[in-house]
Amino acid sequence: RAEEIWLVISVGVLILSMVVTGYQAFAMDMAPPSHKETIDPQKVDETAPFDNPGVFQTEEGKYEVVMTLQIFSFTPNKIEVPAGSEVTFTMTSKDVVHGFQIAGTNVNAMVMPGHIQKITQTFEEPGEYLILCNEYCGAGHQMMSTTITVK
Numbered sequence: 001r002a003e004e005i006w007l008v009i010s011v012g013v014l015i016l017s018m019v020v021t022g023y024q025a026f027a028m029d030m031a032p033p034s035h036k037e038t039i040d041p042q043k044v045d046e047t048a049p050f051d052n053p054g055v056f057q058t059e060e061g062k063y064e065v066v067m068t069l070q071i072f073s074f075t076p077n078k079i080e081v082p083a084g085s086e087v088t089f090t091m092t093s094k095d096v097v098h099g100f101q102i103a104g105t106n107v108n109a110m111v112m113p114g115h116i117q118k119i120t121q122t123f124e125e126p127g128e129y130l131i132l133c134n135e136y137c138g139a140g141h142q143m144m145s146t147t148i149t150v151k
C-alpha cells in the first residue's frame, strides 16, 4: 500500500541522513590539527570567548579579535587597531562554512561551524582593510564583509 511505501522511504531517508551525519563527524575528526579545537555551534553565544566578541588588547602592540561569523555578517563589524599591531583573530562560525579573507594581505582561511580558527596578522600600513567572506554561504554571501581600520 502507498502508506507503507512512504513509511519505508521516510525511514530510509532518516537512516541515510544519520549515516551521512556520522560520516561528517568522522571526516571532521580527520581535519588538520589547526582545525581541531572544537566548540558546539549551537552554543557559540554562551561559550567563552565567543560570549563576548570584540577587540581586546592582550599586551603592548598585540590585540585579539574575538569574532563570530554568521550568514550576512561578521561580529564585531568594526575593528580598529593602531598601526604596527599584531592582531590574532579567534573565530568560529555560528551556521555554515564561511571564508575569512583580508584584502591586501595573505590572510585567507576557512571558518567552520564547530571549530575555532586562529589567524595572526601584523598590520604595518595604516589604512582601511576590507575583510571578505570568500566561501559561498547563501543569498547574503556578496554582502558579507567588514573592515579593519589601522591608524
Ligand code: CUA
Pocket: 070, 071, 072, 097, 098, 099, 133, 134, 135, 136, 137, 138, 140, 141, 142, 144
Ligand atoms: Cu559567508 Cu559567504
